[in-house]
Amino acid sequence: MQVMTEHTERDGDYEHHGGFPVYAADPDNGGPHFGRLVEALRTVQDLAVSTAPPPEVIAQAAEQAEALAALLAPYTAPEGHYPAGRSVGLPGRGSLLMLPWTVEKFDRTGVRSTGVFRRYHMGGNGAAHGGVLPLLFDDLFGMITHAAGRPISRTGYLHVNYRKITPLETPLVVEGRVDRVDGRKTFVSARLTEPDGTLLADAEALMIVLLPGQP
Numbered sequence: 001m002q003v004m005t006e007h008t009e010r011d012g013d014y015e016h017h018g019g020f021p022v023y024a025a026d027p028d029n030g031g032p033h034f035g036r037l038v039e040a041l042r043t044v045q046d047l048a049v050s051t052a053p054p055p056e057v058i059a060q061a062a063e064q065a066e067a068l069a070a071l072l073a074p075y076t077a078p079e080g081h082y083p084a085g086r087s088v089g090l091p092g093r094g095s096l097l098m099l100p101w102t103v104e105k106f107d108r109t110g111v112r113s114t115g116v117f118r119r120y121h122m123g124g125n126g127a128a129h130g131g132v133l134p135l136l137f138d139d140l141f142g143m144i145t146h147a148a149g150r151p152i153s154r155t156g157y158l159h160v161n162y163r164k165i166t167p168l169e170t171p172l173v174v175e176g177r178v179d180r181v182d183g184r185k186t187f188v189s190a191r192l193t194e195p196d197g198t199l200l201a202d203a204e205a206l207m208i209v210l211l212p213g214q215p
């Protein structure tokens with residue numbers, strides 16, 4: 001997918017990325033207002049799942065949301081030609097789908113990212129939803145594979161162990177690495193912890209290098 005980092009040592013097939021389009025990081029991070037837009041939309045997501053306004057306010061909000069959608073709709077662009085997902089200077093690379101975390105380390109020895117789960121990510125009883133942890137790990141494993149100089153790979157399996165309730169609005173750290181390479185197979189693992197090292201979840205996955213033209 002995204003070829004966004006310079007590598008000094010690359011896998012021999014690094015330039016082959018299956019059938020993925022090759023596209024680059026956006027050096028402008030979407031321009032001067034894009035980060036602000038993404039953050040405002042994330043706040044709207046938080047509020048959309050946590051407010052109970054009266055019907056007249058909901059109607060007003062719906063009209064404004066519809067107007068925003070109508071404003072943006074004419075600018076739909078092909079994959080790799082919009083800043084979401086390519087704005088590596090923004091939390092979650094500027095993609096609303098990704099957790100709004102910040103990559104602190106990205107090299108062949110592994111990737112570390114820090115951030116918080118927000119109100120939008122809540123499951124039950126104040127804790128993070130179980131489904132957002134695999135999202136965090138899966139994206140991290142994609143980055144780990146990429147940072148290790150492996151060609152773009154897809155997740156064959158992803159196993160998460162939920163060790164402790166994951167809190168919201170609490171600074172957390174996720175860090176992982178390549179454990180083993182076997183032909184097309186890259187075995188990776190990672191841990192989600194509190195800053196004091198308390199383990200919240202760990203995960204392991206198999207990333208499989210795509211064959212030429214493979215989607």
Ligand SMILES: CCCCCCCCCC(=O)SCCNC(=O)CCNC(=O)[C@H](O)C(C)(C)COP(=O)(O)OP(=O)(O)OC[C@H]1O[C@@H](n2cnc3c(N)ncnc32)[C@H](O)[C@@H]1OP(=O)(O)O
Nearest residue numbers: 001002138142143146152153154155156157185206208211
């Ligand atoms: C900077 C950011 C960069 C981000 C990069 C993007 C990362 C994206 C990560 C993802 O989330 S991808 C989305 C979730 N994954 C998928 O949708 C994958 C769907 N599955 C497939 O497309 C194919 O199954 C796959 C390409 C993964 C593998 O199919 P292949 O037909 O190419 O391979 P094959 O089935 O022959 O398996 C290759 C090897 O892996 C092994 N394998 C495959 N799946 C396995 C599995 N689930 N468990 C254990 N082993 C498995 C398989 O046995 C075999 O081992 P050997 O080479 O030793 O014989």
